[in-house]
Amino acid sequence: MKSKKVWKFFFLVPVILYVTLLIALPLLYILFISFLKSDYYGGMISSFTIQNYIDVFDQVYVSVFLKSIAIAGITTLICILISYPFVLAISHKKPRTQKILMTLVMVPFLTNSLIRMYGWLVLLRKSGVINQVLLGIGVIEEPLSLMYNTFGILVGMVYTLLPFMILPLYSSISTVDNRLLEAASDLGASKFKTFFKIIVPQTLPGLFNGSLMVFTPALGYFFITDILGGGKFMILGNLIKNQFLTARNWPFGAAISIVLVLVTCVFIFLYRKLGGKMDDLGGAS
Amino acid sequence: MKKVILKIEGLKKSFGSKEVIKDFDLNIYEGEFLTLLGSSGCGKTTILRMIAGLDSVTEGHIYIDEKEVTTLDPKYREVNTIFQNYALFPLMTVEENIGFGLKMKKVDKKVIKQRVQEMLELVHLQGYEKRMPKELSGGEQQRVSIARALINKPKVLLLDEPLSALDQKLRKSMQLELKQLQKKLGITFIYVTHSQDEALTMSDRIVLLKDGKIEQVDTPIKIYEHPNSLYTAQFLGESNLFTGTVSVVDEKYTLVNVDDQVLKILSQKWKVDDSLDIILRPENIKIDVKNKQENVLEGKIVESIYDGASTKLMIRVQKRLISAMYLGNDKLYSKGQVVSVSWDIEDAIVLKRDVYEK
Numbered sequence: 001m002k003s004k005k006v007w008k009f010f011f012l013v014p015v016i017l018y019v020t021l022l023i024a025l026p027l028l029y030i031l032f033i034s035f036l037k038s039d040y041y042g043g044m045i046s047s048f049t050i051q052n053y054i055d056v057f058d059q060v061y062v063s064v065f066l067k068s069i070a071i072a073g074i075t076t077l078i079c080i081l082i083s084y085p086f087v088l089a090i091s092h093k094k095p096r097t098q099k100i101l102m103t104l105v106m107v108p109f110l111t112n113s114l115i116r117m118y119g120w121l122v123l124l125r126k127s128g129v130i131n132q133v134l135l136g137i138g139v140i141e142e143p144l145s146l147m148y149n150t151f152g153i154l155v156g157m158v159y160t161l162l163p164f165m166i167l168p169l170y171s172s173i174s175t176v177d178n179r180l181l182e183a184a185s186d187l188g189a190s191k192f193k194t195f196f197k198i199i200v201p202q203t204l205p206g207l208f209n210g211s212l213m214v215f216t217p218a219l220g221y222f223f224i225t226d227i228l229g230g231g232k233f234m235i236l237g238n239l240i241k242n243q244f245l246t247a248r249n250w251p252f253g254a255a256i257s258i259v260l261v262l263v264t265c266v267f268i269f270l271y272r273k274l275g276g277k278m279d280d281l282g283g284a285s
Numbered sequence: 286m287k288k289v290i291l292k293i294e295g296l297k298k299s300f301g302s303k304e305v306i307k308d309f310d311l312n313i314y315e316g317e318f319l320t321l322l323g324s325s326g327c328g329k330t331t332i333l334r335m336i337a338g339l340d341s342v343t344e345g346h347i348y349i350d351e352k353e354v355t356t357l358d359p360k361y362r363e364v365n366t367i368f369q370n371y372a373l374f375p376l377m378t379v380e381e382n383i384g385f386g387l388k389m390k391k392v393d394k395k396v397i398k399q400r401v402q403e404m405l406e407l408v409h410l411q412g413y414e415k416r417m418p419k420e421l422s423g424g425e426q427q428r429v430s431i432a433r434a435l436i437n438k439p440k441v442l443l444l445d446e447p448l449s450a451l452d453q454k455l456r457k458s459m460q461l462e463l464k465q466l467q468k469k470l471g472i473t474f475i476y477v478t479h480s481q482d483e484a485l486t487m488s489d490r491i492v493l494l495k496d497g498k499i500e501q502v503d504t505p506i507k508i509y510e511h512p513n514s515l516y517t518a519q520f521l522g523e524s525n526l527f528t529g530t531v532s533v534v535d536e537k538y539t540l541v542n543v544d545d546q547v548l549k550i551l552s553q554k555w556k557v558d559d560s561l562d563i564i565l566r567p568e569n570i571k572i573d574v575k576n577k578q579e580n581v582l583e584g585k586i587v588e589s590i591y592d593g594a595s596t597k598l599m600i601r602v603q604k605r606l607i608s609a610m611y612l613g614n615d616k617l618y619s620k621g622q623v624v625s626v627s628w629d630i631e632d633a634i635v636l637k638r639d640v641y642e643k
Contacts, residue, residue: 180372180374182339182366183374185339186337186338186360186365187437189385190360197374197385202375
């Protein structure tokens with residue numbers, strides 16, 4: 001019996017090492033330096049302060065926080081609006097067709113996301129493909145501003161994060177028994193009512209899961225705001241990146257990171273309050 | 286004449302190039318318990334789903350209470366379905382499940398509550414309001430699904446093999462309960478099953494289907510005792526089959542050559558050289574009866590199976606294996622014993638071969 005336990009532990013070692021060395025320790029380190037002072041040369045002075053946390057609540061940074069949450073929120077909403085019709089449509093297809101379509105959803109992931117952002121540049125800029133075509137067929141007379149604004153950022157965010165909404169929603173919609181939908185319509189429910197009374201409640205775990213998977217990264221994907229926002233827009237990710245790499249104020253960057261982690265925790269807490277299960281997020285309960 | 290509540294005319298259904306229902310016509314009367322019986326794949330469930338509006342109709346017409354509903358959306362049809370797996374909404378309580386139909390019709394909440402109570406009483410589930418479907422046994426789920434359908438006061442209730450998931454004992458009691466419920470409410474039931482036993486016990490009329498076509502429509506007694514085809518005879522109940530050719534016809538009796546024996550049957554419309562099937566039910570076979578002159582065959586008992594209420598004998602008569610049945614176990618026969626086998630001449634079901642052999 002004892003040797004069995006040893007073996008079990010042995011198999012867990014890589015996971016334990018991974019979690020400790022690459023997740024727990026760095027996070028603790030970030031937490032630690034967030035209470036340090038920075039000197040003027042990008043170094044850190046080991047003296048305890050909470051000044052960094054007070055600075056986070058400066059109006060400038062609070063507005064970045066709010067804007068980030070707004071962009072992430074709108075991104076999540078758009079992803080939900082696109083994903084539901086999509087998964088509803090493909091859940092009625094033959095299993096083979098479903099597999100092919102879901103693979104197509106995953107295909108863009110095979111390319112680096114930074115490169116894909118530059119791809120959008122080619123499409124969206126003033127002299128880009130979309131503007132050229134619209135000008136060519138005479139729909140518009142002036143090229144549209146499709147990027148270097150919130151629109152461009154949202155396009156990039158939705159494009160990059162959509163699969164994270166589709167996948168969990170698809171797996172939860174495939175658990176909805178088609179006979180329940182038939183029963184609902186047999187009992188006088190319209191398609192609309194069936195969707196809100198039967199499908200949505202049953203796919204809520206997938207919806208929550210997808211929302212967290214879209215919302216959280218959307219707070220931090222700084223390269224999207226950098227490229228499609230033209231560097232004029234800042235979300236939390238940009239803020240943190242700037243503090244670490246440009247302003248070289250590591251303690252302050254660390255403090256913002258910790259606040260971001262806390263914000264995420266609040267959303268997970270809300271999710272559990274609403275009856276969500278951690279299992280559905282792929283974690284242990 | 287009773288009122289026709291559901292009329293089906295020239296109904297056809299194809300899935301791709303496969304024709305599942307071929308020209309189906311039927312009138313169903315108000316308050317009737319009608320069973321669609323057939324082996325799996327005969328199209329019985331498809332017919333039910335077309336009546337409910339869950340499957341589209343390829344050709345033909347369906348009328349409910351004289352109103353054509355062929356292409357009408359299910360939600361507007363005054364029929365409700367009991368699904369094979371009950372299809373209860375898993376995230377709703379029993380109360381919400383039963384009240385669902387009325388809620389969709391925007392009935393006042395108080396009225397819904399009261400009606401749900403009535404329904405719970407009807408199916409003997411008082412006190413189950415707040416339970417979730419997964420906390421119920423199969424039989425209880427079944428009752429909820431019945432209540433959920435009946436609360437809408439459908440003109441026709443469609444039941445798709447509703448008892449197939451229950452165990453034998455529960456199935457028997459639910460059969461009785463469904464039948465009583467139907468009598469009490471006077472609602473037309475269309476019941477789909479592959480079990481001849483269920484069909485015979487519950488129905489007012491049975492529609493026997495074969496390959497998407499009606500084989501026979503009749504009351505249980507008629508369909509069992511006067512099947513009009515060999516298929517019907519063999520589908521419902523057990524049968525011993527003798528195939529032969531008519532040799533002599535007189536006013537009262539007809540003689541048929543079966544292998545090297547001569548069997549006597551009542552004369553009807555038979556002519557010399559007609560090819561006939563003579564069918565005998567096991568319960569009509571008599572063993573070792575004295576004073577019988579005609580249709581007496583000698584055989585040897587191969588097997589004797591006692592099942593409590595009755596005993597079944599397998600008797601080898603020349604090349605043929607005949608099954609016979611009698612109640613209880615008062616006469617004991619042992620394996621290998623030689624007995625005489627006979628039957629009353631009027632118990633033989635006789636069918637002409639070319640009627641169904643095309």
